[in-house]
Amino acid sequence: MRFDQSTMRISMLVACSGWMSLEADGKKHKPSGRFLHITDMHLDLQYKPYSMQSTRCREYPDPIQSQESIMKKKKKEDRMAGVFGLPASKTCDSPYTLIDHTFNFVGDQDLDFIIWTGDSGPHKYKKMVKQVEISNEFVAEKFKKNFKKIPILPSLGNNDLYIHNKVKRNDKTMKRMAKVWKDFIPKDQLKQFKRLGCFSKPLVKGKVHGISVNTMFWTTANKLVESCEYDDSPGHEQMIWLEQELNEAKKNGLKVILAGHVAPTEDQYKLSCLKQYTATVFKYKDMIEGMFFGHNNFDAFFFLSPEFTAKGTNSIDEGTSTVTEIEGDRYLEEMDDDEDVGTESRKDKIAGKDFVLDVWHSYKSLITHVWKDIAEVTDNVMIVHVAPSVVPVFDPGVRIWSYDTDNGKLKDYEQWKVDLAELNAWADGRKDAHAIKEPPHAEVYRFSVNRDDSLQLSLQEELNLEPSMKQLDQTELNPTAFQVEYHARSFLGATSTEVSADRGPLTIKDYVETVCRLFLDDDQVIYEQFIKYMIVSSDKVPKLKKLMKRDGVKTKLCDLLSQKS
Numbered sequence: 001m002r003f004d005q006s007t008m009r010i011s012m013l014v015a016c017s018g019w020m021s022l023e024a025d026g027k028k029h030k031p032s033g034r035f036l037h038i039t040d041m042h043l044d045l046q047y048k049p050y051s052m053q054s055t056r057c058r059e060y061p062d063p064i065q066s067q068e069s070i071m072k073k074k075k076k077e078d079r080m081a082g083v084f085g086l087p088a089s090k091t092c093d094s095p096y097t098l099i100d101h102t103f104n105f106v107g108d109q110d111l112d113f114i115i116w117t118g119d120s121g122p123h124k125y126k127k128m129v130k131q132v133e134i135s136n137e138f139v140a141e142k143f144k145k146n147f148k149k150i151p152i153l154p155s156l157g158n159n160d161l162y163i164h165n166k167v168k169r170n171d172k173t174m175k176r177m178a179k180v181w182k183d184f185i186p187k188d189q190l191k192q193f194k195r196l197g198c199f200s201k202p203l204v205k206g207k208v209h210g211i212s213v214n215t216m217f218w219t220t221a222n223k224l225v226e227s228c229e230y231d232d233s234p235g236h237e238q239m240i241w242l243e244q245e246l247n248e249a250k251k252n253g254l255k256v257i258l259a260g261h262v263a264p265t266e267d268q269y270k271l272s273c274l275k276q277y278t279a280t281v282f283k284y285k286d287m288i289e290g291m292f293f294g295h296n297n298f299d300a301f302f303f304l305s306p307e308f309t310a311k312g313t314n315s316i317d318e319g320t321s322t323v324t325e326i327e328g329d330r331y332l333e334e335m336d337d338d339e340d341v342g343t344e345s346r347k348d349k350i351a352g353k354d355f356v357l358d359v360w361h362s363y364k365s366l367i368t369h370v371w372k373d374i375a376e377v378t379d380n381v382m383i384v385h386v387a388p389s390v391v392p393v394f395d396p397g398v399r400i401w402s403y404d405t406d407n408g409k410l411k412d413y414e415q416w417k418v419d420l421a422e423l424n425a426w427a428d429g430r431k432d433a434h435a436i437k438e439p440p441h442a443e444v445y446r447f448s449v450n451r452d453d454s455l456q457l458s459l460q461e462e463l464n465l466e467p468s469m470k471q472l473d474q475t476e477l478n479p480t481a482f483q484v485e486y487h488a489r490s491f492l493g494a495t496s497t498e499v500s501a502d503r504g505p506l507t508i509k510d511y512v513e514t515v516c517r518l519f520l521d522d523d524q525v526i527y528e529q530f531i532k533y534m535i536v537s538s539d540k541v542p543k544l545k546k547l548m549k550r551d552g553v554k555t556k557l558c559d560l561l562s563q564k565s
Helices: 005-017 067-074 096-106 128-146 172-180 187-196 234-251 271-283 325-334 346-351 353-368 374-379 420-428 441-445 453-463 508-518 524-535 542-546 556-564
Strands: 032-038 113-116 152-154 199-204 208-212 255-259 288-293 300-304 382-386 397-404 410-417 483-487
Touching: 032 096, 096 128, 096 397, 096 420, 113 208, 128 152, 128 172, 152 208, 172 187, 187 199, 187 234, 208 234, 234 255, 234 271, 271 300, 300 353, 353 508, 353 556, 374 508, 374 556, 382 508, 483 524, 508 524, 508 556
Parallel strands: 032 113, 113 152, 208 255, 255 288, 288 382
Antiparallel strands: 032 397, 199 208, 300 382, 397 410, 410 483
């Protein structure tokens, strides 16, 4: 075989680096790739820096009232919003500045594809339809601007809907979102998306396929549709579609990334839907490399298993919906535009009691179940990943995964976060910080290509924007930028290990061993790490420890693992 000088240089590079080889067509091949999981941005374009938490960070304090009278009126201490958001807020969403800061960071990453699990819209709002549309269009444009050449897999969130938590087949929201996401959804699936809000697309050509499900047809919060036990329900129809997609991917020898907004837990899914979902994904277990969700704001993983999931202990099912699809359509049409239609309690959502209990219940069910051997465990357990949010319920975070480009297997992830208090303090020290009251005029209206002039004018008046408004220059951000909070490899497994690019893929055993360590009385370190990182990404909610009791739990599976080691 004859080698020219350039071929020899390439060969020497490959031999020295150890991380790169050549495909048959001469293109470079990397054994590891990276993808982003981002969720729950909750952009509020009426957020005002230095406004008050009691107004959802949308109104400035009354200069006539003293702080003492404001506190007395609210019967609790009020807080002032920062330039980049209000940390640990129960009511305020993300300002433009935080979204912009986040995209400045993720836009600089070397990524192969993006999983975006919904909720770009704000929470409780007057004139909800208009605000949801604006936020969804704005965030979609941010993705298109920053990631022009890689696949993006979005999913509908409960706050992306015109009426939070409520959606039906052929809903107006899905028809509108089909236009907003037309660059992300394959053309031949737009009709399907308008009907059910789900679609699939290649993420890594010929290797990894992405499936985006509309979890709102399966959740207990959606009262417009029947449960999955009814064959004509949209939830059951989507389940049939999901199995068809998985079967097609299997025929083509593809691995699958499955993404949605609300995770499949006993508290959040209708019982019949959770049972059908569990049965469906386990039928194709060997080809599903990961299931990714958002919604809960927490940072967690839990176990799905036909052995102990959806047994009816915590789940509820609704045999018939309280509102029929026809009645739901009238409700949409007759909704008062000024109605305050926020339906979920941010307080309950932030406390997260039910979700934490679901996660902890899956751990206890796993380790107390009687298993024959470790092989039976790996055959009957799947991992569900829930990523923390950008909206500052806790510190804003995003997750970057590494995976094997040959087989799609997950290898590790970096959990990134930004210290919001530090970022706000940095902004307060800048002379131009107080000029940033709202997002820049041009940036807000650049995406409004489908809106007529009269609507744009009304939006400008409503948002009270000034064309001359400055944009906060973030080029000096160093200590306040996103930083790695932890690596999965430093946390998961029988023992904490140093991060290494040579490690193989994450396995079910890694997650099982981690949970066993959580329940060992003599391993307080991993328990504290779990509280800090995996559940709340913060050390500000110690009360959650009371929900995660370890006393009296018989760790049968852990005993089995120790015998094998």
